[in-house]
Amino acid sequence: MTSRVPKGDALYERALRTIPWGTQTGSKRPAAELRGIAPPYIVRGKGCRIWDLDENEYIDYKMACGPIILGHAYDRVNAAAMAQMASGVVHSAAHPVEVELAEELTRTVPCAEMVRFLKSGAEVTSAAVRIARAHTGREKVISSGYHGWHDWSLPGTKGVPAALHELTVSVPWEAGKLEEALERHRGQVACFILSLPYDRTEEEIRDFLKAARALTTREGVLLVYDEIVTGFRLAMGGAQERFGVVPDLAAFSKAMANGFPIGAVTGRRDVMAAWEGVSISSTFGGEAFSMAAALATVAELREKRVHDHLWKVGTRLMNGINAMGSDLGLGIRAEGLAPVFSVRFEGKDAEAGRRLSVAFQRELLTRGVMPYLVWYITYSHSEQDTERTLQVIREAMEEIKRETKNA
Ligand SMILES: Cc1ncc(COP(=O)(O)O)c(C=O)c1O
Structure with a gap:
């Protein structure tokens, strides 16, 4: 499979020669299963959007692992x-x-x-x-x-x-x-x-x-x-x-x-x-x-009463994910608190749950949504961004469903 982030991959290979781990933050190390898909480098951000070294654009829910609450470059x-x-x-x-x-x-x-x-x-x-x-x-x-x-x-x-x-x-x-x-x-x-x-x-x-x-x-x-x-x-x-x-x-x-x-x-x-x-x-x-x-x-x-917005947007996303997960019979569930909720993956055993999580990340990243272990909502995630995200999640879940049927 050709990489969708070739420049990022090449720079990461270079980084590994001089930087232990290749990066400063454990949660920014590209997972082995997502090499060629997850961007090792982000070069720009504005609001809820980020761009990687290869110029792919994402709606960001990782938000630098939590520091961004209003939006990038606010x-x-x-x-x-x-x-x-x-x-x-x-x-x-x-x-x-x-x-x-x-x-x-x-x-x-x-x-x-x-x-x-x-x-x-x-x-x-x-x-x-x-x-x-x-x-x-x-x-x-x-x-x-x-x-x-x-x-x-x-x-x-x-x-x-x-x-x-x-x-x-x-x-x-x-x-x-x-x-x-x-x-x-x-x-x-x-x-x-x-x-x-x-x-x-x-x-x-x-x-x-x-x-x-x-x-x-x-x-x-x-x-x-x-x-x-x-x-x-x-x-x-x-x-x-x-x-x-x-x-x-x-x-x-x-x-x-x-x-x-x-x-x-x-x-x-x-x-x-x-x-x-x-x-x-x-x-x-x-x-x-x-x-x-x-x-x-x-x-x-x-x-700006930002917390009202964070709870509202987070709740909409959690409800949407849970409705689609149960519609499609996939073990994908949002849980926790709306401004910083997590998504749980369950299969017939732990390994199946892990594979489901990797597939979910892969399908979202290739469609321009950056997920994370916990989803950080910001003031810059608009209603339109939320609806676009839910549409991407539906397409991703349908693709995973098709794959599991054909496997
Ligand atoms: C709950 C909690 N406490 C402390 C820390 C450590 O913060 P830092 O990485 O800024 O040292 C983290 C980092 O993710 C965290 O999630």
């Missing part, structure tokens, strides 16, 4: 960042924009009485954990979900010292299992840090968060939300606003500046006060153009 945000850049990027003392942004976040995020800025999701979740340890004087962490690549969060993986393994205890999204872990490690746990799963209903999530809040309070353990994905996406104030359950600390990154690199740790004043005795400092922590971009992003999200 004019208001880019203008704010560029205006800031004209007077310097990072300075010899703090820039006033960081005070403005910190105050904005205290108005926007329910748990935020104080705020510190860093650059990435892994950095802010790691900082939150260190602050929790400093505040409580305890070392163990109970964790649910992915929180980035730093040592504390990946016990048992290659390159992470064995001495750290027993300090992080992983639990699934189950109140009973959390309670068991809290009891087993009583008196040793600094915090329970969680990120939301992609396959639960709102009710299931609310119930678990309520249980986690009650259990951690009972055990004197801090509750930390990893809002890297959910922050600014489910609501202005993230999952804690949407579900009305407030943590002690929370970490934000991805969408808060519509693609500019920034992260924030927010939390209760008495807990954040532990920062005084802790060494968490960063040369680029106060970099100003991402902060200007964050201020513009937050203003636009609020003024």
